[in-house]
Amino acid sequence: MRPTRPVGVVGYGVYVPRYRIAAKEIARLWTDGQGGVPVDAKSVPGPDEDTITMSIEAARNALARAGVPAERLSAVWIGSESHPYSVKPSGTVVAEALGAAPWVSAADFEFACKAGTEALTAGMALVGSGMADYALAIGADTAQSRPGDALEYTASAGAGAFIIGPATEALATIDATVSYATDTPDFYRRAERPYPVHGNRFTGEPAYFHQIQSAARRLLDDLGKVASDFTYAIFHQPNAKFPQAVAKRLGFSDAQIAPGLLSPQIGNTYSGAALVGLGATLDVAQPGDTIFVTSYGSGAGSDAYALTVTEGILERRGRAPLTEAYLRRQVFVDYGVYVKWVGKLVMG
Amino acid sequence: MEIARHWRQRGARYRLEGQRSRSTGAVRFPAQPPALGEELNEWELVTLSGRGEIYSFSVIRQAPDGYDAFTPYPVALVRLAEGPLVSAQLTDCAEGDLAIGQSVEMATRLLVDGGADDVLVYGYKFRPTIQ
Numbered sequence: 101m102r103p104t105r106p107v108g109v110v111g112y113g114v115y116v117p118r119y120r121i122a123a124k125e126i127a128r129l130w131t132d133g134q135g136g137v138p139v140d141a142k143s144v145p146g147p148d149e150d151t152i153t154m155s156i157e158a159a160r161n162a163l164a165r166a167g168v169p170a171e172r173l174s175a176v177w178i179g180s181e182s183h184p185y186s187v188k189p190s191g192t193v194v195a196e197a198l199g200a201a202p203w204v205s206a207a208d209f210e211f212a213c214k215a216g217t218e219a220l221t222a223g224m225a226l227v228g229s230g231m232a233d234y235a236l237a238i239g240a241d242t243a244q245s246r247p248g249d250a251l252e253y254t255a256s257a258g259a260g261a262f263i264i265g266p267a268t269e270a271l272a273t274i275d276a277t278v279s280y281a282t283d284t285p286d287f288y289r290r291a292e293r294p295y296p297v298h299g300n301r302f303t304g305e306p307a308y309f310h311q312i313q314s315a316a317r318r319l320l321d322d323l324g325k326v327a328s329d330f331t332y333a334i335f336h337q338p339n340a341k342f343p344q345a346v347a348k349r350l351g352f353s354d355a356q357i358a359p360g361l362l363s364p365q366i367g368n369t370y371s372g373a374a375l376v377g378l379g380a381t382l383d384v385a386q387p388g389d390t391i392f393v394t395s396y397g398s399g400a401g402s403d404a405y406a407l408t409v410t411e412g413i414l415e416r417r418g419r420a421p422l423t424e425a426y427l428r429r430q431v432f433v434d435y436g437v438y439v440k441w442v443g444k445l446v447m448g
Numbered sequence: 449m450e451i452a453r454h455w456r457q458r459g460a461r462y463r464l465e466g467q468r469s470r471s472t473g474a475v476r477f478p479a480q481p482p483a484l485g486e487e488l489n490e491w492e493l494v495t496l497s498g499r500g501e502i503y504s505f506s507v508i509r510q511a512p513d514g515y516d517a518f519t520p521y522p523v524a525l526v527r528l529a530e531g532p533l534v535s536a537q538l539t540d541c542a543e544g545d546l547a548i549g550q551s552v553e554m555a556t557r558l559l560v561d562g563g564a565d566d567v568l569v570y571g572y573k574f575r576p577t578i579q
Contacts (some may be wrong), residue, residue: 425579
């Protein structure tokens, strides 16, 4: 899919909370420290952080890089599975905080871990049709997990924000996209339930791998390209192993995915994951580099994108903190502090 | 629940919206109504940069209702780059990380969660400058 008017990323921003918990600290509680862990550590939201606050900071970074006044945003769209309210859009608070309100479309998107890229594709359409010049798409989550469940080792927090604008102003053009979705119930959370459930091994082949490989291969075919034509690639990262395995199957090398592979350090930021990875990759990319991105959301589906970095990256990159600045300030907490902060204690 | 009060303050709390004097250039925060006899348009709205430094600070260990989850948390008087002195919570830091004169920046965070049937109140806090 391509819009009528060429579009691109005019500004991007990333946010990762300061706090981490080591996967081995979680294993200490539940497996006596025995067995392997899927990541080294995951990010933990502070007690005053949620999808709204993380979205605001990532979006402020994106606006700083874009150099576009907030009131010129025609859309503030936030993809998440952890919107703080069930009814009351996160987008309204974020748009107000940025200064984008009141003449703005503000909405929340939901599609498990690919809600953020759903917003990105919608933003491409809004700008690409000529209806608007700038749209802000955010993927952010403070992911939930049942104590002791396999998800508890990885379910983390982070946000990525992208301002879509005309390709002529872009720091990276978005050259094409595809979306792939099937009814594959690998992971879900019923209404009123605090924690999601998952299908264990079922989350692998028919879910994650099938959706990502289908979307990625279709986009490569549409473009007449192969994996080695791209400088970098990012795949949704629920753990450390899956994105490396799917990259290998599709023909991408370890070097291509290295800058955007953050799950070993910060876990799975859900709706943020592919977008934070793309932000970290833009932090190191040079003009002319090409980037291949494929998200994944349980339920299930994938969005794939091909981008080309422009000269604009050189001047705009330094206008906001790089992803590395957020990763570097890490402070580890123990399991007790973690459960207190993420609301896992029953206070009576 | 005080929805109307929180709603009225959203410009100041979310964006650090203050006022600048058209005649002297002085900046004040938060915004106030014009004084008696003052020109109605003497003060214009201005969004402050969010940059400043710690003027003084303390640490709250026994918190008021609704703030227990955050304890211990630092509070500070912050001298904003534009001049005003504001009191605010500090976040993303511990007592040992802080010093008078230290550079801080604004972050929009959850101020208080009044419970499952209340609104979530967001607003400015300050933290050690990242960049």
